[in-house]
Amino acid sequence: MHDYLIEMLECPACHGKLAWTISERRGGRIESAEARCVGCAASYPVREGIALFLTPDLPRNDLWEQTAGRLSRYLGEHPEIERQLMDVPLDALAPADQFFRALVLEERGNYAEAQAAAGLAYPGLYTPQYLACHESQMACIVEQLRASDGPVIDLASGRCSLVEVLARRLGQPVVATDFSPRALRRDRQWLEFLGLYDRVSLLSFDARRTPFRDGAVKTLTTNLGLPNIAEPGNLLRELRRVVSGTFWAVSHFYAEGDEVNATAIHEAGLAPLLFRRSALELFAAAGWQVEVVNSQKGRALPTPRSELLGGAGIDGFPVAETVLEWCVLVAR
Ligand SMILES: C[S@@+](CC[C@H](N)C(=O)[O-])C[C@H]1O[C@@H](n2cnc3c(N)ncnc32)[C@H](O)[C@@H]1O
Structure with missing residues (x-):
């Protein structure tokens, strides 16, 4: 997160002021820090540049977390389907499969190919x-x-x-x-x-x-x-x-x-x-x-x-x- 945000922020639990301890900066942004509430002592970390202001009491139905790695695991258990999804020309796939291939490529850190696959998928997925x-x-x-x-x-x-x-x-x-x-x-x-x-x-x-x-x-x-x-x-x-x-x-x-x-x-x-x-x-x-x-x-x-x-x-x-x-x- 960037420094300018500090003055906009407070404790999400009790609205108290935050005391910041910044341990790492990179390129004009805070990479690692801790914001501690002076009112209720709750602590909010900044990790990998991402500030985490979640409070433990609100139930969260985080679908990103629930589905993480599921597709890659499935393909690991079904190598023939993985081959059919990943090793054929993109335009041989149905639009939904082009999109799922994009998700797998993203998980593997291959963003350029993921972008191409998603770009091809959208006109087939939506009117x-x-x-x-x-x-x-x-x-x-x-x-x-x-x-x-x-x-x-x-x-x-x-x-x-x-x-x-x-x-x-x-x-x-x-x-x-x-x-x-x-x-x-x-x-x-x-x-x-x-x-x-x-x-x-x-x-x-x-x-x-x-x-x-x-x-x-x-x-x-x-x-x-x-x-x-x-x-x-x-x-x-x-x-x-x-x-x-x-x-x-x-x-x-x-x-x-x-x-x-x-x-x-x-x-x-x-x-x-x-x-x-x-x-x-x-x-x-x-x-x-x-x-x-x-x-x-x-x-x-x-x-x-x-x-x-x-x-x-x-x-x-x-x-x-x-x-x-x-x-x-x-x-x-
Ligand atoms: C369908 S996406 C919206 C599309 C997105 N704005 C975009 O431009 O691609 C909905 C997002 O809302 C998030 N979400 C659901 N409930 C939330 C909440 N209570 N607070 C913050 N984010 C929430 C989900 O994690 C999900 O990433």
Whole structure:
């Protein structure tokens, strides 16, 4: 993490001040340190440049941790499938398998080939409208942020799609965050490969209990990050506490009448922020003034399944063909 973050941070558990002991710096950033809360004595380390502000009391369903190494182990036990996945020309694979090959290449540290495999997979996994609508929302945020200064904090950054776009196209520093330290370790290597790591800090925390002081965040973004976070009411109240500027959220919404997807989404417990009306109501209830910008609709299909890996899937939703409304939620 970069030094400028220190003055924005506090103890996520009790909001106390932090006393910092920095043991290693590299290239203008803190590589290794300990931040100790002067109030409750909780300790938060910085390791491999990643600041870890997780609190032990919040349950975390960290899918990155749960699935880590699973694919490589499976291929180790099934060498014939590994050969069919890894040793054939990329364009001989189904799109889902191209994507899984990209994940294996990433795990092996072969980022250039992983990038090529993922680049080939996406047009086969998503409809042209899905990709165009998504691209347009990220471009919309970039245009809006051109005039701003100060760091951009990105929430639930996952595979860093928006962070990558922001770091490439904007001059200001970017902070990638996720409650999965494993996701951020992967992101560090990915950003290093892309030559973008210099501009990005990595911070691990649960979005429902962030380590930011009241009003410390001027610009918050997220790319499809909200629906996956549990307790959306608490989440939006916590974000209201820390954001004194604007929250830009790339979002997509399902139609109210889309029974098949709605049933599956409800069963997965993801409903509130995947439907426009309930999302806007939750923002308002948490004290935000919110508007919908750059709204556009695009056809979406379930992502096709793997042909080699027992029908493994990529995205859980949609479960049936639908039309999604894409937009940026602008909340102040
Ligand atoms: C689908 S990704 C979002 C896509 C991502 N923003 C991108 O641009 O590639 C969702 C991420 O949210 C993270 N997440 C889920 N619950 C969280 C929470 N309570 N706090 C912080 N991150 C969370 C997951 O670890 C996952 O990486």
